Amino acid sequence: MVALAAAVRARHPELPMEVDGGGEGGMQQGSPLLRCGNEFVAVMSMPAPVPDDSGLWSRAATTWPEGKAVAARHRGHVIVSVLGQKQQPLSAARLTTAVIGALIATMPQCCGVVWNGKVARSADLWLDMSMQSFAPYPDYPSSLWVDILPFRSAAGIGAVTMGLSAFAQREIQFETRKLTLATLMSKVDGLAVYLVEHGPVVKDGHTFGRDEHERFAVRYKNSDQFGGLPVFFCSDGSA
Incomplete structure (x- = not known):
């Protein structure tokens, strides 16, 4: 999580952030939370593949033909989620996208991203396009979503x-x-x-x-x- 926080900070220096628990030096052991501005982002490791969805990979084939084969090799996944019940969809999407991009930069073994259970993109594409997470309309990476x-x-x-x-x-x-x-x-x-x-x-x-x-x-x-x-x-x- 400390490495992830550093990656978010390096990729998006405009975003105030720290690991929950008083900054990197005082982080709570094993905390799954990043504090980004006034928001908390949970990062949870799941030791199992994402549920299989043939429709998801059929749709992904139009932009990521090898996606199904790449995803078939994965054995675990990480869930990234902005906490809170009153999140504006676009604000939450921007922040989640930025954190996922930083996660891929931190863990190059990530092979892809499944967004909201409906859209799949390659890790390389996400790593590149997520740099635009906080770009003004209409230049943010909506094609990832x-x-x-x-x-x-x-x-x-x-x-x-x-x-x-x-x-x-x-x-x-x-x-x-x-x-x-x-x-x-x-x-x-x-x-x-x-x-x-x-x-x-x-x-x-x-x-x-x-x-x-x-x-x-x-x-x-x-x-x-x-x-x-x-x-x-x-x-x-x-x-």
Whole structure:
């Protein structure tokens, strides 16, 4: 824990922090807590693999093809959690992400990160991107927290998020006949980051877009394609 505290301090010098118990010199023996500013972060070692979830590794394959094989070799995991019942999701995500990055720097045998049970990323990617944990909107590492997955639909093509509901209560499902896949993914990413920052401010029946000439409709619904998942269902008017 002392090494972890030093790594957090080195990677994020703007973040006041100490090991719980009066600083590194007076830390309580075996304390699992770091104090970061006014928050406490628990770091708990678990001598067992994370529960197997085939859907998690299928989703991860789009950005981390070898993830399932890498994860199959692990024999234990560490849980990192910000304590407190009234945490703002984005603030907690920033702090947790920073501590996980420092943990990987301290323990290079870490092979990957499972975020909120829904998103898996390689340790190398997390180590790099977590340096941006406290960057201003929209430059923080939201892609560590939210997957954006393309699919084919009756409308043509679509993309759905996984992980956004922790910040905005719903996922995004966007279907289109007009947009290219690259443009679609960019639109979903932009809306996802906006909702991570502001919460569920896009209401049922609202529209969004870059200007008055580009508007996309948003409806609240339970997804037909994804098992009743609550979504912001978006379309370009052709779906």
